[in-house]
Amino acid sequence: MLLEKILQSQGFGSRKHCQQLIKNGAVSIDGQVISDVKFKIAEQQLKFQVYSKEYQYREHVYLALNKPQNYECSHQATHHFSVFDLIDELLLNRGVQCIGRLDQDTTGMLLLTDDGQFLQALTHPKKHVPKVYQVETTDPISQAQIEQLLKGVELRNEKGIYTASQVKKLAENKLSLTIHQGVYHQVKRMLAAVGNKVIKLHRQQVGLLDLGQLEEGQYLYLNEQQIQAAKNQSESIQSLE
Structure with missing residues (x-):
């Protein structure tokens, strides 16, 4: 070339x-x-x-960013900073886009790429990519709330039942929760549906990619093994260390 x-x-x-x-x-x-x-x-x-x-040289780029609070997943951020402010200009010139979105007050793993097919594959509703969140709540988390999250809840203006595939209590007001859907404010609305309120939300894992020790506000290029782990859900979890 x-x-x-x-x-x-x-x-x-x-x-x-x-x-x-x-x-x-x-x-x-x-x-x-x-x-x-x-x-x-x-x-x-x-x-x-x-x-x-x-x-x-990279034909395509695949990035993992540890998103801080008060950053929007938009090029045209309105009330906060843009996550694209954290990305090198060369990557912006390549047209990298977010794979999914995180609310401005949610921290943690955000994937970005300029590979359109990869982006569509991971965001397609039928893909059901698991996402693991660490959730801090205002009130203590009860066993009844955990069971209800696993059983499923209804969300206003949404069709169907929304369930957590895994829930692990980490502390009195903290849990780890895994979901496979991705509707608007889903985790916050699910906790509200069982009578609690989210005050802090962090995404630790997307599919088989774990955030590891990547520092807040920093990003890295996924290696070939990690890219394949994102494409193939049958592989073992890959940490970004």
Whole structure:
């Protein structure tokens, strides 16, 4: 592939701008400056430098972000910051999008990608990707509430019954809850339906990907094993450490 097209695909700007980077001697491979705009090279496993900073060619990018509070999953945030403020400009140029959404006050795992097929697969209602939340409530959590969450509750203006596939009490006012759907404010509404109120909500796991020790506000590229774990629900859980 032409080097200029590789640069353009990786988010470095327009074709003309990428050509100018090459002409200016800003691009090098294996320590050798490439100034020929018609230079061709295989893109697989390619590493290159732009202004001495190293980059790796990726056909698509798959990211996991530990979302902080007061960030919206929107490019046009209205009342808070945008999660895209936390992402490198090159990734924004590639058109990365959130896979699903988290409320502004919910923290934890948010996946992003520029792979449209992957995005559709993980957000399709029939996929039923499990999501694990850590929930803190205003009132102590009773056994009756846990049993009701496992049995299922009705949510106003929603069809059907919404259940938690797993509920584990972590402390008097804290539990771990796994759901497979993803309707608006689902966890908060489910706890309200059993007579409690969520005051803090954190998503620890999506599918087979666990947030691990990824720091709040930070993101990383999923490796091949983690990408496959997201695509194949039969594999073992992959921590982002």
